[in-house]
Amino acid sequence: MKKLTILGSTGSIGVSTLDVVAAQPDMFKVVALTAGNNLELLKKQIETFRPELVSVLSAESAKALGRMLTGKKPQIMHGVEGMIAAATASETTMVVAAIVGAAGLVPTTAAIMAGKDVALANKETLVTAGHLVMDMVRKKGVKLYPVDSEHCAVFQSMVGHRNEDIARVILTASGGPFLKWGKEQLKVATVKDALNHPNWSMGKKITVDSATMMNKGLEVIEARWLFDIPVERIGVNIHPQSIIHSMVEYIDGSVIAQLGVPDMKGPIAYALTYPARVPSGVRPLDLTTLSGLTFFNPDTDRFPALKLAYQAANAGESMPAVMNAANEVAVDAFLNGKIGFMAIPESIEKVMNLHQAHSVSSIDEVLAADLWGRAKAREVLGVQQ
Numbered sequence: 001m002k003k004l005t006i007l008g009s010t011g012s013i014g015v016s017t018l019d020v021v022a023a024q025p026d027m028f029k030v031v032a033l034t035a036g037n038n039l040e041l042l043k044k045q046i047e048t049f050r051p052e053l054v055s056v057l058s059a060e061s062a063k064a065l066g067r068m069l070t071g072k073k074p075q076i077m078h079g080v081e082g083m084i085a086a087a088t089a090s091e092t093t094m095v096v097a098a099i100v101g102a103a104g105l106v107p108t109t110a111a112i113m114a115g116k117d118v119a120l121a122n123k124e125t126l127v128t129a130g131h132l133v134m135d136m137v138r139k140k141g142v143k144l145y146p147v148d149s150e151h152c153a154v155f156q157s158m159v160g161h162r163n164e165d166i167a168r169v170i171l172t173a174s175g176g177p178f179l180k181w182g183k184e185q186l187k188v189a190t191v192k193d194a195l196n197h198p199n200w201s202m203g204k205k206i207t208v209d210s211a212t213m214m215n216k217g218l219e220v221i222e223a224r225w226l227f228d229i230p231v232e233r234i235g236v237n238i239h240p241q242s243i244i245h246s247m248v249e250y251i252d253g254s255v256i257a258q259l260g261v262p263d264m265k266g267p268i269a270y271a272l273t274y275p276a277r278v279p280s281g282v283r284p285l286d287l288t289t290l291s292g293l294t295f296f297n298p299d300t301d302r303f304p305a306l307k308l309a310y311q312a313a314n315a316g317e318s319m320p321a322v323m324n325a326a327n328e329v330a331v332d333a334f335l336n337g338k339i340g341f342m343a344i345p346e347s348i349e350k351v352m353n354l355h356q357a358h359s360v361s362s363i364d365e366v367l368a369a370d371l372w373g374r375a376k377a378r379e380v381l382g383v384q385q
Contacts, residue, residue, distance in 0.1 A: 002028050002272065005086050005116075007107050008098035009033040010041045012203050013121045013147065016264045017096050018045060020272060023281055027273070032086035034099070034107070037061060043068050050074075053089055055082025083107035088114035094272070096147070097122040100205050101328050102321070102370050105129060109363055112136045112144075119271040121147035123222040128321040129366045130225030145271035146226055150219050152267035153245035153258035154227060161250065168249040169229050171219055172239040173298065174199050176210040179240060183302055189341040191334065199242040199262045208331045212344050213298060217309020221320055224313060231313045236306065237295045243285065244293060261285050305345040308352065318369040319357040325373030326351035326380075333383045343381065351376045 004021065008014045014035075021028045030049040035042040036057050046054060046069065055077040056062050062078040077085055087095050087107040095111040096119045097104055104122030109129070111118055113136060120126070126133055137144050146152050150171045158166070177196045178186060194211040195204060202210070209215035220234050237247075245267075247257040260266050261283055269280035300307040305327070312323040330344040339347070354376055360366050378385060 001026070003031045003091050003093045004028055004096060004272075005032040005034075005089055005092040005094075005111070006030065006096045006098060007034045007083060007087060007104065007122075008036075008096075008100065009045055010035040010038040011098055011100060012201060012206075013098035013264060013268070014096070015041075017098065017119075017268050017272075018049065020265055020269045020280060021049070024273075024278055027278070031092045032089045034083050034086045039065050039068060046074060052091070053077065053086055055079075055086050080106060084110045087111040087116070092116055094119060096268075096272075097125065098147070100124075100203055102128055102324060105363065105366065109133060109136060112140055112142055115140055115142060117143040117145070119145045119147050119268070121268075123148060123218045124324055126222045126225045127218050127324050128370060129360070129363060130221065130320075132360070132363060132366065134225050144226070145274055146222075147264075147267055147271045148219060148222070149262070149264060149267050150246040151223060151226055152270055154223060154248055156258045156270070157246070157248040157256040158227065161248075161256075163228060165250050165252075166227075166229065166248055167233070167251045169223055169227060169234045170247040170249060170255075171216060171223065171234065171236050172242070172244055172246050172295075173213065173216045173236055174210070174242045175238045175240050175298075176213065178211055178302075179238070181302075183342075186302065187340060187342050191337065194334070194341060198240070200264075204335055205328070205331055208334060208344075209327070211341070212305040212331075213303040214305035214309060214327050214345075214348075216298070217306045217312075218324065220306075220309055221313045231310065236298050238298050239293065239295050241290070241293055243290065259285055303345075305348065308345060308348055312352065315357045317357040318360050318365075319352065319355060321360070321366050321369040322355045322357075322373035322376075323348060323352055325370045326377040329374050329377035329383070330381065333381055338383050339381055347377055347380050350380045354380075 032053040034055040053075045094117045097108040098121040242262040263282040266282040312319045326348045333339045
């Protein structure tokens with residue numbers, strides 16, 4: 001039986017993970033949960049899965065949660081200390097890292113250093129500190145399983161093959177809600193427009209990242225570290241149907257792809273049970289119902305965030321952490337109605353141009369670069385913290 005900590009249990013990945021756990025009660029035990037401010041949902045999760053430890057954002061939320069619970073209560077903690085305690089709980093054997101953004105870096109690395117296997121849905125951990133994290137994984141001898149549908153697809157397409165035989169990794173992208181929008185339309189895109197994703201149900205931040213195509217840029221950087229593939233051999237194809245989740249091209253001309261309906265429970269179940277497969281609750285793909293599968297190259301003129309991510313990846317060192325920080329600030333400002341949609345990539349580019357990439361040799365140095373990027377992005381955008 002795998003004993004799980006779920007970091008970010010009330011987010012879309014966390015909820016889907018608990019759906020998989022509920023469908024296989026003999027395979028999993030939930031040891032700890034962490035969440036933000038959705039206390040009502042967290043209360044229901046606690047009552048269903050009976051974790052020993054939970055953590056929320058603040059002391060006030062912890063007190064409020066304690067008042068909401070009846071009967072035997074789990075230990076309730078809060079803040080970074082609580083997330084680390086959950087990630088390193090002695091009984092836990094696998095941590096599902098599903099916190100959105102750079103906030104997931106510290107508890108995820110704490111889990112690795114504690115010798116826990118990690119099912120990674122927090123791409124920013126590898127975007128900001130990829131070389132450091134992969135060094136930790138190797139030194140601690142733990143397993144790092146990708147949960148993102150694209151990286152899970154690449155992982156499945158690589159099983160049984162040699163890394164040196166790979167010619168290219170090809171990540172697919174739906175194109176998001178603005179696939180057919182022109183540049184002038186994008187200038188007046190609203191939050192409602194950006195959150196209207198055609199294929200996937202995700203949290204607000206990731207959905208906006210999909211709309212700008214920054215999400216795909218982050219995935220390129222994540223793939224570089226996960227699979228030890230140079231950035232120049234990682235490509236992106238727009239695939240509006242979201243049926244092929246990604247592909248690997250080999251030096252003999254073969255292309256191996258993983259197909260399925262767009263449902264995150266599939267890759268979550270694979271990460272939790274690898275190398276086994278279990279019923280995940282995902283309906284089978286019926287190819288006879290498909291009218292066709294199409295692919296084309298992304299337009300980085302309309303969606304410059306993808307180009308910026310490649311630039312950050314090539315610059316390396318502290319630049320990806322700064323780029324990611326600027327993106328998080330800009331997306332938050334957009335969601336709160338403070339800036340327009342196209343100001344997101346414009347501000348990221350300005351922050352990157354102001355930054356001189358430097359080496360980062362510790363998580364603390366990564367966090368310092370992240371803080372610099374956030375402060376500079378707020379300055380560029382003229383918004384308060």
